Amino acid sequence: MVASVAGVAAFAFATDLDASGTTRTVVLVLATLVVLGALLTRGSCATCERNPPRPRQTPESVSLQIELDQRPGLEQGDEKLTVTFEDGHRETMRLHEYGRVYAIPGLYEEVVQARLECASPATLAESLTREVVARGEEPQHLRALDLGAGNGVVAEELRDRGVTAQLVGLDSEPEAGPAARRDRPGLYAEYLTGTLEDVAVGPLVERQQLNCLIGAGALGLGHISTKDFASAWDAFPKGAWLAVTFPDSVLSRDGDDLSAYISALRRSEHGSEVTHLSRFRHRLRMNGQPIFYYVMVARRTH
Numbered sequence: 644m645v646a647s648v649a650g651v652a653a654f655a656f657a658t659d660l661d662a663s664g665t666t667r668t669v670v671l672v673l674a675t676l677v678v679l680g681a682l683l684t685r686g687s688c689a690t691c692e693r694n695p696p697r698p699r700q701t702p703e704s705v706s707l708q709i710e711l712d713q714r715p716g717l718e719q720g721d722e723k724l725t726v727t728f729e730d731g732h733r734e735t736m737r738l739h740e741y742g743r744v745y746a747i748p749g750l751y752e753e754v755v756q757a758r759l760e761c762a763s764p765a766t767l768a769e770s771l772t773r774e775v776v777a778r779g780e781e782p783q784h785l786r787a788l789d790l791g792a793g794n795g796v797v798a799e800e801l802r803d804r805g806v807t808a809q810l811v812g813l814d815s816e817p818e819a820g821p822a823a824r825r826d827r828p829g830l831y832a833e834y835l836t837g838t839l840e841d842v843a844v845g846p847l848v849e850r851q852q853l854n855c856l857i858g859a860g861a862l863g864l865g866h867i868s869t870k871d872f873a874s875a876w877d878a879f880p881k882g883a884w885l886a887v888t889f890p891d892s893v894l895s896r897d898g899d900d901l902s903a904y905i906s907a908l909r910r911s912e913h914g915s916e917v918t919h920l921s922r923f924r925h926r927l928r929m930n931g932q933p934i935f936y937y938v939m940v941a942r943r944t945h
């Protein structure tokens with residue numbers, strides 16, 4: 644604003660017939676630069692208003708020191724991290740104590756996304772939107788229920804790939820919904836705290852016109868039960884999309900209910916057609932060893 648006024652004033656001076664030719668030229672060049680600057684600044688502010696920058700909190704911005712437990716042989720659920728706060732107090736927590744992790748702004752992103760290079764959210768979002776586009780549909784029409792939504796990393800990956808409709812989030816940790824609102828405001832139309840047992844999925848699908856069920860890292864390892872997951876998927880209409888990631892061991896073991904359910908989906912049972920299944924590096928263990936998962940995309944056929 645100030646720059647615009649200064650620019651306009653300078654233009655007025657530059658075109659003032661009483662000023663000398665050289666003075667007018669110098670002032671005109673300066674005025675042009677000032678006005679251009681003002682216009683550029685105004686342009687970026689207008690963009691900011693339409694797409695407010697998401698607050699990116701990093702442990703540096705909250706002055707944390709983080710140590711990862713690098714002992715070999717730890718199961719995923721046993722891996723721990725220690726956070727040292729600015730005032731010197733320390734907290735040790737398991738990575739799977741998600742509520743404690745989400746409660747500290749930037750901690751999930753620094754540990755899971757940055758240091759452990761978690762690829763599940765991006766891989767799920769990429770695989771799903773690629774399948775949708777390959778079948779002549781548009782990602783912007785996806786309306787997803789995000790199981791084990793955490794603080795919204797998957798929703799952000801989907802938004803970056805053209806899924807413009809707000810999602811519905813579900814997570815059993817009470818800290819997750821507030822963390823999603825804090826870290827990625829505006830991505831969820833509704834965020835429910837609880838498990839699938841607490842939710843009437845059919846009415847939710849109808850009310851929010853949902854046509855997509857997703858879950859990154861939310862199946863297996865004692866997270867969402869297969870029974871609840873299967874009945875949630877049954878509540879989706881014909882043509883709906885499903886996209887999940889799960890540990891690779893699920894496909895190589897027998898007798899486990901998640902393995903049996905995924906195998907049945909692959910045989911086109913439960914009214915579903917699997918359109919994509921691939922193995923990828925989900926993340927690193929704290930000791931640097933890779934953990935592999937599968938991403939599966941399916942469609943409800945009836």
Ligand SMILES: C[S@@+](CC[C@H](N)C(=O)[O-])C[C@H]1O[C@@H](n2cnc3c(N)ncnc32)[C@H](O)[C@@H]1O
Pocket residue numbers: 741742763764790791792793794795796797813814815816819837838839858859860861865866867868
């Ligand atoms: C590995 S984290 C993944 C978070 C998020 N999807 C992401 O990729 O960033 C798994 C999430 O599932 C949630 N969770 C675990 N069991 C659950 C259940 N039975 N019902 C709902 N959420 C659950 C956890 O609280 C956690 O936020």
